[in-house]
Every structure is written in C-alpha cells, then in structure tokens.
Amino acid sequence: MSDDTYEIFLQAPPGLEPLLAEEAREKGFAAPAPVPGGVTTRGGWEEVWRANLELRGAGRVLVRLGGFMAFHLAQLDKRARKFPWGDVLRPGETVRVDVLCRRSKIYHAGAAKQRIETALEAFGAVIAQGGDETDEADATAIAIKVRIEDNEVSFSLDSSGDPLHRRGTKQFVGKAPMRETLAALFLRACGYAGREPVYDPMCGSGTFVIEAAAIAAQARPGARRDFAFERLASFDPARWRKMRDAGAVALPEGLRFAGSDRDAGAVAGATANAARAGLEGLTAFRHAAVSDAAPPEGPKGLVMINPPYGGRIGNKKLLYGLHAALGETLRRNFEGWRVGLVTSEPGLARATGLPLKPWGPPVPHGGLKVTLFTAPPLD
Structure with missing residues (x-):
C-alpha cells in the first residue's frame, strides 16, 4: 500500500465545521482546519479508512488526488490521460465523474466531463450510466469529483460511497428523521x-x-x-x-x-x-x-x-x-x-x-x- 499522504476533506454541514474539526482533533487527525463545508486534514490511506470508521460528524471523506493546469480542452484531454489513475483505481472499476467549472478558460462542464471520462476509459475504468449521483444505477460507482477553477484542474475521490450517516444499523426510519x-x-x-x-x-x-x-x-x-x-x-x-x-464496545457503568x-x-x-x-x-x-x-x-x-x-x-x-x-x-x-x-x-x-x-x-x-x-x- 502506498505511503503517500493526501489532503483529506471531511464534509460537514455549513456552520458546524468547527465541531467536526474538534472531533477530528480529539481522534488524533493531523492539524484539522475548518473551511467552508468541512474540515481539511492530511494523511495516508489508513487515515482515510480511519476517518470513515471513527468520525461521527463527517458526512463524507474525500481524498484530494492531485491535478494540473489546463487552459483548453485538448490540454485537459492530454493531461487527464497521463494522470496516474492506476495509483488509486483498479482497471474495470465503475466510476462516476462530476465536474464543476469556475473562472476558467474551460467553462463547459459537460465537455470537460466527456474528456475526463474518455481518459478514464483509456485507463480501463467503466463509466457509470446516468452520471447523476442520485441515480440508483450509479449507487455503486466510485465518484471522482473534478474542480476546474482559475484554470487549475483538481481531482478528488469520494472514499465513503454511501453517505456516512448510513451507519448500517437503522432499518426503521420515522417521519422526517434526523441524520x-x-x-x-x-x-x-x-x-x-x-x-x-x-x-x-x-x-x-x-x-x-x-x-x-x-x-x-x-x-x-x-x-x-x-x-x-x-x-x-x-x-x-x-x-x-x-x-x-x-x-x-465498552458499556459505561450507571x-x-x-x-x-x-x-x-x-x-x-x-x-x-x-x-x-x-x-x-x-x-x-x-x-x-x-x-x-x-x-x-x-x-x-x-x-x-x-x-x-x-x-x-x-x-x-x-x-x-x-x-x-x-x-x-x-x-x-x-x-x-x-x-x-x-x-x-x-x-x-x-x-x-x-x-x-x-x-x-x-x-x-x-x-x-x-x-x-x-x-x-x-x-
């Protein structure tokens, strides 16, 4: 397993980021810092696993995989094909690509998504049908989040899959439940x-x-x-x-x-x-x-x-x-x-x-x- 360290992003509801940072600090994660929408920390893959396993307040755990600069679609296509997908993904795995473009020469998210999907297919990944994270057909796909901002392309991976409020134990759900x-x-x-x-x-x-x-x-x-x-x-x-x-599990006395x-x-x-x-x-x-x-x-x-x-x-x-x-x-x-x-x-x-x-x-x-x-x- 690679010993590389990554920036890890812990999702939190807006306004509650300091509470999640406090929990992450108590659990021994490295220098957790509240940012809009979550908390950032750093670590290797075992820390990614541990965040999913132990943090009660995180909605998802995203891993910042890296990125590059790209000023037009042809450059995006070429550099996405050279990205080291094999360090993270297994060939044959199903993935879903979500793209956000802001303040960049590449402004068409749909065109950018198509180029990145083509690069992933060239690597050997299978592109999920539908492309919407709410689609049932996409439920098992690994989500690759792409942000293109100020001409910088950054890739993140959703390491959680199902959102983390799904603990795997609640089958009965009442009216308007609290996550x-x-x-x-x-x-x-x-x-x-x-x-x-x-x-x-x-x-x-x-x-x-x-x-x-x-x-x-x-x-x-x-x-x-x-x-x-x-x-x-x-x-x-x-x-x-x-x-x-x-x-x-330790049952507390009294x-x-x-x-x-x-x-x-x-x-x-x-x-x-x-x-x-x-x-x-x-x-x-x-x-x-x-x-x-x-x-x-x-x-x-x-x-x-x-x-x-x-x-x-x-x-x-x-x-x-x-x-x-x-x-x-x-x-x-x-x-x-x-x-x-x-x-x-x-x-x-x-x-x-x-x-x-x-x-x-x-x-x-x-x-x-x-x-x-x-x-x-x-x-």
Missing part, C-alpha cells in the same frame, strides 16, 4: 461527551438516543458497513480488518439512554434499531405521550429533542400547544437537566416557555434550515 451525523454534531454542540444520560421524549426512530449511547460506549460508527475505498488499488483487506475489529414516543410503531422501530447497533443493553424506549415523559433513574443529563415543526410535519399553528406541553413537562419532571431542541421555527422554541437560546447559525436539513436551541439546567 446520525447531524445528531452527533448537535449532541457535541450541547456539550455532550458520553458521560451523562440522554433522554428524548419525541424519539421517533431513536437517532439521538442511539447516537448518544454509541458515543458513551465508544462504538465506532463505520464498523458495520462497507465503503468505496474497499474497491481501490490502495486497499489492503488484512490491514483494514485489523483496524475495523480492534477494540470492543448510564442509561432512553426515549419515548406517542407512536407505538416508532418505539418498536427505535428498539430494533438500537439492537442492530448492539446497544440494546444501554437503551430503552417506551410508548408514552409527551406529558408522561420521565427521566431514567440515575444522574441528571441532557434532554435532546427533534420535535415536529410546521414546514416538516403538519400545520405549525397546531404545534404551539404541543410545544407548550413539552416545556411544562420538562420543567416539572426534568429539574437539573439541560435541553437541546432542534427546530426551523423559533416561535415554537419560544412556545415551550423554556430559557432556550439559539446555538450557532441555521443548518440545512431536509430542504429546510434548522437551528439548535439550548437551555442550561432547568430549575
């Missing part, structure tokens, strides 16, 4: 580090509860799924198995992670999701209305909620009463607990009557902009 990667970053924003209980009174498919339990157990998010990097020329199956299988929901189907689905993640011993879900939410036994911790909001589920005018009831229940039953609440509607956060304040900027989620609101320990 696991975003849930992990919001938990971090609330100061959660795996040493206190977490409760979600509107748990849906259990994302916040399961993610919190996994953090406490030091379970690695990528240990139960496959990655695109496993099909690259640089891949060493024996070294990967050793990395993936190292370390056992901590429990719980959720409730008025939908019995959601409770059953969340329970099954936790079992597939190997966390059934740390989590508990029950069927209950918001007004009946109660904390688990043990120390006080964090209430983490992704409640319905108008643009996402139902009519928001009908949700003010629900949020008021939520606030009343939390004040009555969760004294001393901190609160994190995600919503696209600041008015709904205010309707709880809790001392919630926005943490950071709105974040894109499911076609909306959502904001994390936090409250100190309730009194």
